[in-house]
Amino acid sequence: MKISASKVKCYKSCKRAYYFRYVEELVPVETAQPLVDGSNYHAMLEQLYKEGWYQADIENNPKIAAMAAAYEKYIYPQFKVKAAEEWFECNLTDDVQLVGKFDGIAEDGLVVEHKATSANVDDEYVYNLQWDEQILTYMLVSGRNEMYYTVCKKPTIRQKQNETAEEYYERCCAWYAEDMDKKIRIIKVTRSEKEVQEHKTMLEYIADQMIISEIIVYQKEQDSVYNTKNVFYRNCSNCTAYGRKCEYASICLDYDPKLEYVEFKKKED
Numbered sequence: 001m002k003i004s005a006s007k008v009k010c011y012k013s014c015k016r017a018y019y020f021r022y023v024e025e026l027v028p029v030e031t032a033q034p035l036v037d038g039s040n041y042h043a044m045l046e047q048l049y050k051e052g053w054y055q056a057d058i059e060n061n062p063k064i065a066a067m068a069a070a071y072e073k074y075i076y077p078q079f080k081v082k083a084a085e086e087w088f089e090c091n092l093t094d095d096v097q098l099v100g101k102f103d104g105i106a107e108d109g110l111v112v113e114h115k116a117t118s119a120n121v122d123d124e125y126v127y128n129l130q131w132d133e134q135i136l137t138y139m140l141v142s143g144r145n146e147m148y149y150t151v152c153k154k155p156t157i158r159q160k161q162n163e164t165a166e167e168y169y170e171r172c173c174a175w176y177a178e179d180m181d182k183k184i185r186i187i188k189v190t191r192s193e194k195e196v197q198e199h200k201t202m203l204e205y206i207a208d209q210m211i212i213s214e215i216i217v218y219q220k221e222q223d224s225v226y227n228t229k230n231v232f233y234r235n236c237s238n239c240t241a242y243g244r245k246c247e248y249a250s251i252c253l254d255y256d257p258k259l260e261y262v263e264f265k266k267k268e269d
Contacts, residue, residue: 003092003207004100005137011210013241019232020248023214024257025267028247037064041116041152042085042103044068048076049084049104062165066172067116067152074176074184075150080107090141092200096207098141110188111138111147120182121151135189136199146190153183228257 011018020026031039041064044054048068056065081104090098104112113134119125129135129149138147155172159165176183213231239246246252251261 001095001207001211002097002099003203003210004098005134006100008137008203008206009133011206014235014238014246015213015232016229016234016252017238017246017248018210019217019228020251020255021267023217023232026248026251026261026264027267029263029265032244032247034244037061037154038116040064041067042114045071045103045114046084048072049081058169059165062159062169063155063172066155066169066175069169069173070176070184071150071152073173074180075186079148079150079186081105081112082107088141092207093204095211096204098137098203100137100141102138102142106148109142110144111142113138113147113149115149115151116154117151118154118156121153121185121187122182125151126187129187129189133199136191136196137203139191139196140200140203145193145196146188149187149189151185151187 007018007022010021040057040061044056044065045068047054048071054068054072056068058065083105084103086102086105088098088100088102092098102111103114106112117125135147139145155175157172157175159168163171216231217228234252239249250263
């Protein structure tokens with residue numbers, strides 16, 4: 001079985017959502033706007049590090065273009081990345097492979113992860129970042145107990161009436177100069193070797209549970225005791241995580257695997 005940081009996070013957050021995404025392999029036909037924005041931001045940073053420049057769509061997305069411009073101005077000159085969007089594969093056990101992609105590898109060999117946020121990049125943000133288990137996953141793969149986060153806050157100012165996209169973009173760029181430390185920063189995170197090894201043990205256990213759950217469903221899917229809703233049960237406290245409705249909410253209550261749903265498509269390899 002192949003696992004990733006996002007796959008493990010989904011399984012721990014809600015087993016029902018895990019079933020839809022990784023067993024049934026359903027993905028929304030329309031991608032949520034925050035995910036689109038994050039993808040565009042990462043794409044510009046990748047191009048910046050690989051080619052020394054980036055293509056920004058100021059007309060259609062001035063706010064995300066301003067984020068990339070702020071990164072280029074405040075972080076790029078002082079922070080060098082020798083590899084961008086680096087794919088990795090790591091054998092966790094004989095049966096489990098840990099896979100994923102680093103946003104980058106810094107010149108000193110540490111993993112780099114680029115974050116976009118709506119919150120202030122203050123001490124509270126840094127504290128909360130420590131709980132991100134992706135940190136431990138990346139440290140486990142890289143063999144290093146440190147890694148970097150570059151964090152950029154999304155502009156909170158709104159486009160004015162009759163203001164052009166170019167004018168709004170310029171105003172967003174200028175917005176970063178005030179209270180800059182709360183808007184864009186480089187954060188170095190350190191964890192102990194004990195924590196990393198405990199995380200490895202947890203990943204092995206979670207992977208075993210994933211395998212067992214899928215075997216039960218496929219072997220006993222007609223058994224009322226072991227149907228998918230009992231094995232891949234929902235976690236209702238996660239239904240509105242991050243302030244938005246779960247992407248599988250429309251099918252969660254009454255899903256029929258024999259039907260096709262217009263709002264979802266099968267994941268492409």
